[in-house]
Amino acid sequence: MRYLDDTKALLRHLIAFPTVSTDSNLDMIEFLADHLGTVGARVDVHRDFTGSKANLFATIGPDVEGGIVLSGHSDVVPVTDQDWSTDPFEMVERDGRLYGRGTCDMKGFIAAAVAMAPFYAERVGHRPIHFAFTHDEETGCLGAQALAQVLRAQGVRPGVAIIGEPTSMRIIEGHKGCYEYSTHFTGLEGHGSGPDRGVNAVEYAVRYVVRLLELKERLKARAPANSRFDPPWTTINTGALIGGVAHNVIPGKARIDWEMRPVQPGDADFVKADLHDFCAETLLPAMRAVMPQADIVTEVIGEVDGLVPADANEAKDMLMELTGANGAETVPFGTEAGIFQSLGMSAVVCGPGSIEQAHKPDEYVSLDQLEQCLIMLERLGGKLDA
Structure with missing residues (x-):
């Protein structure tokens, strides 16, 4: 031809x-x-x-x-x-x-x-x-x-x-859009025999993942009535949770790699606002009660509109x-x-x-x-x- x-x-x-x-x-x-x-x-x-x-x-x-x-x-x-x-x-x-x-x-x-x-x-x-x-x-x-x-x-x-x-x-x-993030947790290392004297970054990362799972379910109810996507709602996927060095060491660092695929821009705003409030009102106060320098920082890998x-x-x-x-x-x-x-x-x-x-x-x-x-x-x- x-x-x-x-x-x-x-x-x-x-x-x-x-x-x-x-x-x-x-x-x-x-x-x-x-x-x-x-x-x-x-x-x-x-x-x-x-x-x-x-x-x-x-x-x-x-x-x-x-x-x-x-x-x-x-x-x-x-x-x-x-x-x-x-x-x-x-x-x-x-x-x-x-x-x-x-x-x-x-x-x-x-x-x-x-x-x-x-x-x-x-x-x-x-x-x-x-x-x-x-x-x-x-x-x-x-x-x-x-x-x-x-x-x-x-x-x-x-x-x-x-x-x-x-x-x-x-x-x-x-x-759908594709929004990718890495959320970094900074805690305080210590001996595993004294968990209250450290800030376990992996445990706080796990609590963050639990919140992602809750949001994942809540997003189903936000699916537009006329959505043509499969599935019709915004999805969240936890791709990796990385942290820790040994069985008996309180991990001071952890990272979660995750993504969401919005069917509508408002869903991304909903997820990000909820996670911000959860960290500011629940996770960070508990972490900083032990170590004031503890932190949670979310790195934007990419936010691509659908x-x-x-x-x-x-x-x-x-x-x-x-x-x-x-x-x-x-x-x-x-x-x-x-x-x-x-x-x-x-x-x-x-x-x-x-x-x-x-x-x-x-x-x-x-x-x-x-x-x-x-x-x-x-x-x-x-x-x-x-």
């Missing part, structure tokens, strides 16, 4: 960049910037504070509002301790599938979008098309949040965002027309779509490959999925005259 060979060639290059979130993505971003620049795109590369990560935002067409954004994240999850049958950073084609880390999540979409750039450059009219490729989506959507600040400051106002996460080319109009289904959604209407779908769905996993929506864009998630393959050994995207994506992207060219 037209553009498939170009997409495969680009994807082979992209897979060869080992852009695990802990490492730099600069080589991949510079490669994409050069490629888009050759077709006349105006390319901006924005590095993070470390200088080792960067976002790319490129535009083909006029400098006006209302453009269409094609968005993807450049980072991938680690391959450590995964049992791959091939080199994860060398694309392998076999039985109608392309194997490699990031093939579906989500370098396949990025390759397809960039392969279409020459076509868009010839076709663009009154409506620009933008390419937004970010860093650190897998570790809290840090790149997309930084890019949003840049676009807001520059007054760049696209109208539509298509986030190409792997959805098997289904149109996704809604997903994608809220909207009655008026140009992105959804556009994708339904381009793909022939007769509706849109919601999913439980998070994406950067809510960040683009917060900038005033209509947003959907739609891309090649299945989320069932993401993050696993022998990750792949099928050629059939890439072809469906390219058909959609080619039809999208007709919207650039609008």
